[in-house]
Amino acid sequence: MNVNAGTRPLDGKVALVAGATRGAGRAMAIELGRAGAVVYATGRTTREHRSEVGRPETIEETAELVTAAGGTGIAVRVDHLEIEEVRALVARVDRDHGRLDVLVNDVWGGDHLLEFETRVWDLKLERALRMLRLAQDAHLITSHCALPLLIRRPGGLVVEITDGTEEFNNARYRENMVFDLAKWGPIRMTWALAQELEPHGGTAVCVSPGFLRSEEMLEHFGVTEANWRDAVAKEPHFAVAESPAYIGRAVAALASDPERGRWNGQSLFSGQLAAHYGVTDVDGSRPDARGYFLDVVYGGKEGTAEAYR
Template sequence: MNAGTRALEGKVALVAGATRGAGRAMAVELGRAGAVVYATGRTTRERRSEVGRPETIEETAELVTAAGGTGIAVRVDHLETDQVRALVERIDRDHGRLDVLVNDVWGGDHLLEFETRVWDLSIERALRMLRLAQDAHLITSHCALPLLIRRPGGLVVEITDGTPEFNTDHYRENMVFDLAKYAPARMAWALAHELKPYGGTAVCLSPGFLRSEEMLDHFGVTEENWRDAVAKDPHFAIAESPAFLGRVVAALAGDPERGRWNGQARFGGELAAHYGVTDVDGSRPDCLGYFTDVVFGGKRAGAEAYR
């Protein structure tokens, strides 16, 4: 399942929020499986978004093409309905179909205020975070799903951070962040009901401890020497590359029986075990098991036992 398959040849995917991190990796792996991938986001080589990072959608599209797919970068603010509608109209004109929609829009990390009670939060920052996590996903689904349901078998993947079950047991120390990350799971559950009559599937997925560009920068390491960061945070030993979730999404999109996951919210590692997907180092990080047993459960074990 990791390489060499062209299960998505002739398929068209839209990865909303593909500028960096898991979004970029999902776009690349869908392309590696043969898909045409529209990679959207707000940061281009000419203009950065409020996130302020250097990664661009053009780079993502080039990586998709280099992997064997067809990458198409389109600058879209997914909070602007007219921009999303124009994007979908372009996909319809160019291909007349949409087979996979990945709702990965976020870009709210810079708005987080951890260990701050709701009455002490900046309400402007809080509402902006909710808009990015909820409104952008809703607008994208509203505009894109009429094209996706034109053919049976469409797939919607909502991306979040943690599953409802996991987050219920472990408060994130920010009520608004908690709401923001619960919403995509509930959206996938609701979309599962709405898509089922059209042969569609909706799933919510979460990465584990993600080695995103921002996280690597935080620890002062690169993907090549990321294990050096374990000295600063021992739990980083369970970290997974963005490609891990990307490979899971590509396997899911290529599975004719993916309806088995309809409406569910899962960690990527759970589906990786089912599909035989591994990370770039050949391991299969079980972040859910590690955090449940070791971090929160007090079990004396190293991360290697969960890779």
């Protein structure tokens, strides 16, 4: 199933992308909209107020991009750690549409709290606990509030977004215990949700981007999406990088698949879904960051990043 081909398999469906302000969240919202969905794009940064992350991208921009892609984008400012705000959001979705077909839990916003290569006893504890809350509590709160609406009809899909898969994260330590825990949380949440959703005809899948060319990552390397390959001289592994549209297209294909229950409880990279569904990145390639890092970077196999595109 290739949603790049102009079909609209999600016409009449309603999606909530929690954490849709930028990066993968924004791209997933856009591609779900391109497939025909009404998409509620939530986050904390609006044109009037920036979150603690401090970046300029806004949920209003995301909603406009969803609508421009052919869907219906609806921006709602929500702090997913505030239970009443999430309840109000779900009540609005119920009032407006009476259904929720796809929930994407992409809340993060913890990069500014990271202290890599710092032992747990040296971490700034308040920052570490804040990171865990953003990565895990926000997801739990959102599922708790939204799933009663999602299970009202069989066929609902929950997509948990994290960094890495069970296989991949078992292969190496993330150089920060709290970050390691934060990125394991959605993987285990997915497995648990799979057990709880299956009797209701629902599916839970955990998806990770590969080496993501997010707005922040491009800025870090001093490049843009147009000239991103210039960063490869500084960071050779960046040659396997993928645009946010890649995971967006993969998740839209997953949401459009009537047989998506095959993935229930699994954790997968965007590249794995892309290969199965036949979708590509914006340049027509199909980056395999999972294979490259497991084979070459961690496995010692001879090879180049370009060979994994």
